[in-house]
Amino acid sequence: xxxxxxxxxxxxxxxxxxxxxxxxxxxxxxxxxxxxxxxxxxxxxxxxxxxxxxxxxxxxxxxxxxxxxxxxxxxxxxxxxxxxxxxxxxxxxxxxxxxxxxxxxxxxxxxxxxxxxxxxxxxxxxxxxxxxxxxxxxxxxxxxxxxxxxxxxxxxxxxxxxxxxxxxxxxxxxxxxxxxxxxxxxxxxxxxxxxxxxxxxxxxxxxxxxxxxxxxxxxxxxxxxxxxxxxxxxxxxxxxxxxxxxxxxxxxxxxxxxxxxxxxxxxxxxxxxxxxxxxxxxxxxxxxxxxxxxxxxxxxxxxxxxxxxxxxxxxxxxxxxxxxxxxxxxxxxxxxxxxxxxxxx
Numbered sequence: 001x002x003x004x005x006x007x008x009x010x011x012x013x014x015x016x017x018x019x020x021x022x023x024x025x026x027x028x029x030x031x032x033x034x035x036x037x038x039x040x041x042x043x044x045x046x047x048x049x050x051x052x053x054x055x056x057x058x059x060x061x062x063x064x065x066x067x068x069x070x071x072x073x074x075x076x077x078x079x080x081x082x083x084x085x086x087x088x089x090x091x092x093x094x095x096x097x098x099x100x101x102x103x104x105x106x107x108x109x110x111x112x113x114x115x116x117x118x119x120x121x122x123x124x125x126x127x128x129x130x131x132x133x134x135x136x137x138x139x140x141x142x143x144x145x146x147x148x149x150x151x152x153x154x155x156x157x158x159x160x161x162x163x164x165x166x167x168x169x170x171x172x173x174x175x176x177x178x179x180x181x182x183x184x185x186x187x188x189x190x191x192x193x194x195x196x197x198x199x200x201x202x203x204x205x206x207x208x209x210x211x212x213x214x215x216x217x218x219x220x221x222x223x224x225x226x227x228x229x230x231x232x233x234x235x236x237x238x239x240x241x242x243x244x245x246x247x248x249x250x251x252x253x254x255x256x257x258x259x260x261x262x263x264x265x266x267x268x269x270x271x272x273x274x275x276x277x278x279x280x281x282x283x284x285x286x287x288x289x290x291x292x293x294x295x296x297x298x299x300x301x302x303x304x305x306x307x308x309x310x311x312x313x314x315x316x317x318x319x320x321x322x323x324x325x326x327x328x329x330x331x332x333x334x335x336x337x338x339x340x341x342x343x344x345x
């Protein structure tokens with residue numbers, strides 16, 4: 001059982017190690033943190049922390065550094081998050097202001113978060129299980145080219161250029177647009193996808209209008225399937241190279257996880273949030289995902305209650321209080337913007 005002063009010593013070691021990247025000794029703790037006790041007493045506290053495997057010596061006759069277990073205890077006993085400055089909050093608000101659509105908003109979100117934290121920023125798309133198709137547009141661009149646009153009530157927009165087997169006239173364009181719109185508009189993404197699948201399963205008339213309808217319907221089906229897939233948006237992968245010294249081994253597993261996304265999607269979906277919607281997974285807790293040298297900090301967002309998350313990925317040696325505050329603040333702004341957009345519809 002760690003004493004109250006032991007927790008304070010652990011906190012001092014974490015803070016100093018994050019600040020300096022150097023192992024922390026008892027004399028440094030006495031000099032910097034003014035515990036009001038001798039270096040010998042601090043050494044005794046450190047010995048107890050080492051017995052609990054919360055700190056370790058990286059080599060003989062050195063100071064101590066936090067272990068993954070030590071970081072976990074530190075995070076679990078955080079009295080409060082380090083508040084963001086007014087300038088940081090203003091930067092988030094400015095960065096996320098007036099996005100074009102949901103895709104643009106999420107790209108801005110990760111760019112803002114990686115600038116605030118210096119870590120890899122990650123955001124999940126909100127769940128579209130309850131999203132509905134609000135609008136479908138079918139525009140003839142000339143020749144056989146058409147553009148097909150599908151919009152959901154959650155702000156997701158798909159735009160795709162396609163080629164028909166022939167050049168449609170105005171009546172054919174309007175008729176196909178009306179048929180597709182009546183088929184999917186107002187339906188959930190799942191039901192709309194099923195309606196298109198049912199249409200394509202039935203043998204058609206085989207005339208020009210039917211051929212155009214089926215071509216457009218297949219593309220709409222593909223876009224709806226894309227809407228239903230879990231996706232991540234990320235920024236800041238280059239920060240891993242700048243922090244390579246914070247990893248004992250190779251950063252390749254992290255780069256691979258960023259590239260393939262599936263691992264991070266699984267990890268973020270399995271993280272357990274506290275009563276504030278914050279979740280932290282540290283070091284060896286990520287071993288089953290191949291990310292045993294990384295920490296992931298995340299916060300839930302989205303007023304629809306879909307449990308989508310925004311967060312950061314980085315080395316275990318990071319500024320947890322500040323980074324958690326940044327993640328929470330960005331999630332708050334993102335939720336508010338989505339809520340405002342929902343009310344305006």
